[in-house]
Amino acid sequence: MNIKEKISVLPPLLQGEAQRLWEDFCQRASAMQQQLIERQASIAETLPLVWACSPFVARHCVQYPDLLENLIKTGDLLSPPDAYPSHLEDFLGDTPNEASLSQKLRLFRRREMVRIAWRDLAGWASVEETLKSLSDLADALIDGSLSRLYAQLCKQFGTPCDKNGVAQSLIVLGMGKLGGQELNFSSDIDLIFVYPHAGETVGGAGRARDNHEFFTRLGQQLINSLHTITVDGFVFRVDMRLRPFGDSGSLVLNFNALEEYYQLQARDWERYAMIKARVVAGDKKAGQVLLNMLRPFIYRRYLDYNAFESLRNMKALIDQEAKRKGLENNIKLGAGGIREVEFTCQTFQLIRGGRQPALQQRHLLTTLAHLEKYRYLSPTVTAGLREAYLFLRLAENHLQAIDDRQTQTLPDDELNRSRLAWSLGFSDWAQFLAVLEKHQALVHEQFQTVITPLDAQSGVNHSVSPWLTLWLRVASAVSDETQKTLFVSAGYVNPDEALAHLQRVAQSHALQKLSRQGRERLDKLIPLVLEMVSELPQKDIALSRLLDLISTIAQRSVYLALLIERPAVLRQLIYFCANSAWVAEQITRYPLLMDELLDHRGLYDMLKPNELDNELSHLLQHLPADDLEMQMDCLRQFKRANVMRVATEEIAGNMTPMIASDYLAAIADTLVRRALVMAWDYLIAKHGVPYCVVAGQKRPAHFCIVAYGKAGGIELSYGSDLDIVFLHDSEGESQQTDGEKPLENSVFFVRLAQRIIHILMTNTAGGSLYEVDPRLRPGGASGLLVSGFEAFQSYQHHEAWTWEHQALVRARAVAGESACLARFEQIRREVLSLQRDPEKLRLDVLEMRQKMRDNLNKTNSQQFDIKQGNGGIIDIEFMIQYAALRWSHQYPQLLTTTGVIPMLKRLAEQGLIPELACEQLSTAYHVYRAETHRLALQNQSAYLAPDAFNEHRQQVCEWWQMLLGDNKASPN
Template identity: 40%
Template sequence: MPQLVVDELLPLLKSIEHRGAKTIAWEAALHRLLQASQFASQTLARWPEMLEPIIAALPDTENFAEQRLVHYCQNVSSEDEFMSALRVWRNEQQVYLIWQEVLESPELPVRLTRISHVADLGITAAEDFAVAQLVKKYGSPALCPFSSQPQRLVVLGMGKLGAEELNLSSDIDLIFAYPTEGETKGERKVTHGEFFTRVGRKIIQYLDQRTVDGFVYRVDMRLRPNGQSGPLALNFRATETYYQDQGRDWERYALIKARPVTSVAVAEQALMPPLKAFVFRRYVDYQVLDALREMKQRIAAENRRLQRQANIKLGSGGIREVEFIVQALQLIQGGQSHGLQNPNIFAAMDTIRQEQLLPEGVCTELMHSYQALRRLEHLIQAQEDKQTQELPVDDEWRQRLAETLGYQDWTSCLDWVDNIRGAVSKHFDAFIAPPEEVMDVEHPWEPFWLEPQKADWQADFGAHADALRSAIEHLRADAEKYHLSDIALARLDRFMPLLLNELSRLQHPAEAMNRLIPVISGVLRRSAYLIMLVENPAAIRELVKLVMLSPWVADQLVDKAYLLDELTDPNELYRLPSRRVLADDLKQRLLRLPDDDLEQQMEQLRHFRHSRVLRAAACELTGNLPLMKISDYLTYTAEEVLQQVLWLAWEQMTEKYGIPTRVDGHLCDPDFVIMAYGKMGGLELSYESDLDLVFIHDGAPQGQTRGVKPVDNNVFFMRLGQRIIHLMTTQTPSGILYEVDMRLRPSGNSGMLVSSLTAFQAYQEKEAWTWEHQALVRARVLAGCPKLKERVEAVRANILRRPRDGVRLWEDVTAMRDKMRSNLGTPATRRAEEYNVKQDPGGIVDIEFLVQYLLLKHISEVPELVLWSDNMRLLETLADHGVLTQEQRTALSTAYLQWRQEVHRQALQNGGGKLISVAERAQFETTIATVTEHWERLVVAAKPT
């Protein structure tokens, strides 16, 4: 391809040289460009007329981007023309910037500024065009109190854009804000909130939407207040209030690099001062170092999980570690040093050097490494104009990259990269957290591992000696079978004496070892986990403890080695964070990934879910927290995951098909919710619970999406539902997220996957069976559009409160319960030796049906019952209003908790949900009798006449 393009462009190149182009060996320079970038080859092949202005501007023309933007956009009038012009301009600028990178001229800091400046111009042009279009429709916004001109949207550039050090091929992270509330002055008035939200959407469309000419920038709005669930644009006061009242530490880190791209003077006057006050404390903020150390540990854990050795940004010794050091000093000292408030890393490092916050040699080596890695990053991205920091795996591209960097072969190039990363890693570890000292044990356990036949097992392990020695020999055989590298074997040799030291403390060391063998075998090929355990001896202790307490935990660790990272901090392992901290953790994990990297997003979601569930299990197994707290936490974890899955699916679908429309013609935002039933709806999730879900939308029935590839709204929402299920249930190397059950949707498996609100309401009113209304008792909306959530909850409340025929209700409930006992329960002849804790008489489902029956029977007199979906609060409300006595409520609540505790216990012991011996059943005879008595008295004997 490159040679073909060179041959096609040579006549044009000769003509340009003849007309007086600058004295450069252009044919060789063109060869170097096309060798380095397939994107440049394809772009110049399609638009050869770009070659002359680019050559005229090389190696460095300050106003080239502005001049060419005017050239392309001067005669456009329609949106389609504007979007096409902007994309062609961007493609031309990208070739120009790549060529500068190949020529390595001008200096890197200038190149980064130019890349950022091109983005600034594109954003500003998009905002100008969007405002012009919307002012025609709605009139101008009110005057700005800070400028005496009509208000305009402030676009804050975040991350590398804000710091004017943007990547060659990168997302742009933006936040939208506007000065004050008010109304536009046109005939069709709208509020400022509506106007600037539409401006923001137009900007995203103009920049992000892919057309036949490509795209301008991938726009990422996840850093805005409240993330994807927050308004697209907020006024200055609301923005300031959010950060004052709800701002998290990670948002402080993000706002270090915030810079206004549009309406700069207004933003600098009124918006930036309170944001800077939020970021930079007036005192020396040493406490932030602890938070950064925790973040460093999370990064190291991510690198182990995701095996990022080839990632020059996120992997060990990568770009992020240099940025991390500078950012830490900015946060610690930024309130005292104005120079550290500069978002640009080069300016900040100059201040660090001048104020001697790091030694001169360290500053020099870090910035030398940073510049080398950033150029390497750009040349990787130049290949196909993709946002990636992964070293190439293709041999041809490796050779091309090596030659562009001045190396003869890939091996020597890789040695250079490894040396740079080693220098960064050394400084990073020294600055953030020096490695912990490895624990030495007094007993010489090495011979027990290295030469098990010669060790004196009897003296240390007594009756367990033979079994433990056999287990160790089994593990050694496994290690030999895998043909491990010398490094992996050395790590195993360091780990095993520490493990044996822990086993020597146990009453049943051989049993523990047999449970541990599959875990250890699972990480032999990912020996980074072995060295992690060696450097964190406390984690070995927790590993042994939890594996002995639960075979389920052992199985989790076998399948998901990345969970071993959760054992490194016992204080965190046995303490469940608040809902807010949980949400922040997941948000930060996803923010560290490119928004178009679906594979890594799916992996990260799975890592999050399974690691949080492991923590819950650790707390329950050790008795640190009661059942209700555990269930709440498991439920909240699933809710946060579902919310993020919804937004990921929404982004994918809208990028492909555009945004669906409402009946009023406005765009959906997103007018879609996920409703949960059963254990999820009732906040009673266990470790392996399925999620019973229903999807509801409120798009226009006859509408279409607005995008490059429009489809009917109904098709869009069906595919959105399918995408959500796919993201949840697809098997990846880290497992699945959750099993999803959609059978409770209207008409069950024969019904539409996604229902409109109108169809959902009509079905519940006219077609639903009594058992479906019973299911609705434990339903609640937990993800999606807040406004639609209110409307769905209103439909649920109206359905539950409708009058019912008492006889029909009793007959339907008892008939369904009998059918479930017959089909799902244990035959009566076998219940003495096998008892199903859910389905058999006196079990969990009897309590659930009892509560649902009483609610549907009495809700007209006790409307407060509609507020709750969990059985404990429903029982409490029934008692508070005299439907149950307090004694009945106490008895049923106690029995319900006992059964749920047994469900959790069985899950953690890999049980089957059954009591399988007379002795096991004997422990619950009182519970069974209590539930049976209340079922007979409150339901069976209460048949209306």
């Protein structure tokens, strides 16, 4: 079947023009060129479709038959575009003047646009390939033109330099679709011109020119080389309106001026535009420095919920403009269009990008993938948005490829409707429209879900709320009896104090200083809080905690916006603050933690303990390697966020205290491991790796960290300290690091331990990680901070007290090189498995327990000390430790755990204690641990009423007497 016959298969409406264009081509092309096409099956097969649906492609092939011949002979038409810069360099060659450059740029653009459009319409290229190819083509043409114009201008005026004589180059930022490498077929290119530093030209024939003057002229020439329509067409329409101050602003700015503008004067939409900013031409290294400078302007370190309101305002303006211009059929600006997909993604980027660097993306599809990966959007929604976006962008490209005209409005004539539908694989317009409307409905629904104020969706009616009236009167310092009456009717135990607290907040200095916007938001939020709190049983304490929190965050109106925008988050905040003084205090001190309330995947889909390392690594990988303060703040935020997740899970009843302890210990292990890595990397960069020579063999010396107590037993609570010991395996000869500033290994490891403690304990703006107690090391506070394994082993065998062996029962190596971890465990088992005199062991344990009762037990007639009191936690732990030391030489399986409950089970399994003892002691331990967690979450000490848990205390004391024969351990 020849070309004419293939054209006859097209829809009747498309056949006539395609037939005429082919006849015109045959008249202008040589017989050999016609045969070349006929012989290429893939070309001949797709030509009717491509020419019928894109008169732009057809006209260029007809007018320039050599162009199509070249694309076929080189194989370029069948291959994805690649290496544009080098191809363009070869094509441009020497360009003696602007006219020559202008012509060559347009010829190159014409050839590649035909190539890209043909591949797209023929279905040989994915949407992603087409968008990337168009963007790469633009980059190459801009950079190719800039480099030649710059060289020509330098010959005329000299080279622009800074005050130190360093040559300066123009940097071209691509914005919008070009910046995101998502350029459509006939798009404008949005550019901003920047240069690094002020200065003047050097080496010119005439007077020196100011850098600003030089680069302004260069920018004007670059625009003309791309934008001007000549007999050969144009390269790209250039839009410079995104630069500071728009059309009225300077064409070029230096870095300092640009940074100052964005910090002090830029509007919200300019911030959103900068998400896509990319260096497309000029000095790319300097350009990246600029983008790094501007990153804090784009991505805020806090959760920026102001973005909701700003994006809504921007979208409203776009909708008004679309309606005014009759653009309802615009697949970019209309409902469910491309812009709504972009806004949906940008909402998450702007709100969370500062906290989640993975969202700092220019490319929309990459952003969507990350939104799914981090579960901000469900896989179903993400897949739907991706499919819709690709369909809309494909339709946009095919629409523009008809005549190389910038339009996103669906055609209203039958011919172009047929072209668009047929090019997209639909038999008619109705079929296309049905699929389009399905995609648009999904996009618009998701956009509305993300961007619509949720307080409006929730049905909250501020105008009819009596709490709104009350608040406005209190805020205006108007006092009357009805205010107290409202608190009384709501069921407050102490309505006078509730009203007084509200009045104090209203008249506080912090609230008096609020901006108009902040005051408006507060006037929305406080009535919401009052209304929601009135539904709770524990109203008084909840309101007190919430008002303290609001007073703290009021100056940061972004947090007020969050709580207004997300009533569900506000409800969660109120619930958790009402149920936990600790949560209320943490969020008041660190309002960023409100993100954890918003992020349901965090609250109710916990990271597994073995996933924590990966999560922390991901958070740290975007931070400067040499900025310890930023890294330490990241560790602290990581801990606060994950501990908050554990707390909220436990408060909600979704997690037992024992499982919560497992998570808290896993978080601590992760942070200790990371502190070791950070400290190690820092020291080896300065001093090199520690080595030693053992039996004539040189090997690296390693290090490990051992957790004792609650951390060792995997039984951490909120606010627990870390008892840790540092060990190293350096021994033999030549114990020294191999760096330029070598240290003795003993000194190196002490400094390593000190730096680890610094990372964990230093109180930064983000607080501290943990209080660290290293006093359980050999020799206690007077001993060496770090011990070698040989010294540690010797100490444990020959010098350690019984209580130190008791501590070893609950010791666990948590960080360091695997061989070191194994060596510690070997020593631990070896020491604990020693056969001991049962009576001496019993007396030693009783003696230590009595000392603790004498010095630490706070039980009296008014309170019971859960931890130190008779029949409390320590008694259970001492029984476990005694049993491990008493029988481990016969029953090594006792040493396979460091936890109390697993140890009790092993003792019962081996018949060393009665099953009833295991059951009762385990139950008591569970109850005590649950109560200590509950008290910790209320910021209360572990003391209870003097008769609390009498039954459990009595049982613990009876088993204590049975196991250790001590009748002093009475529960009273």
